[in-house]
Amino acid sequence: xxDEPVEFPISDELDLHTxxxxxxxxxxxxxFELCREKGIYRVRVIHGKGTGALRELVHGQLRKSELVEQFxxxxxxxxxxxxTIVWLKK
Numbered sequence: 001x002x003d004e005p006v007e008f009p010i011s012d013e014l015d016l017h018t019x020x021x022x023x024x025x026x027x028x029x030x031x032f033e034l035c036r037e038k039g040i041y042r043v044r045v046i047h048g049k050g051t052g053a054l055r056e057l058v059h060g061q062l063r064k065s066e067l068v069e070q071f072x073x074x075x076x077x078x079x080x081x082x083x084t085i086v087w088l089k090k
Contacts, residue, residue, distance in 0.1 A: 010034045015046040032067045032088055041088045049082040
């Protein structure tokens, strides 16, 4: 039985805590495309601090993405190393 797609609002923040790591590779480019369609070019991706495995997975996908202009870890006001700020190409 295939999982039904889950709908959620597209905003400048994507919290990955509700997704399985194997879903992230497909989720990120799809989400970024939807953000660009809505005129959102800066997205905070929340991956959590944990062991760093999810952060590394996210950063690996960001490095490969043609949609991403640049990215950096959050600062003290945006989640520190538990979040990554992503700037999308216009």
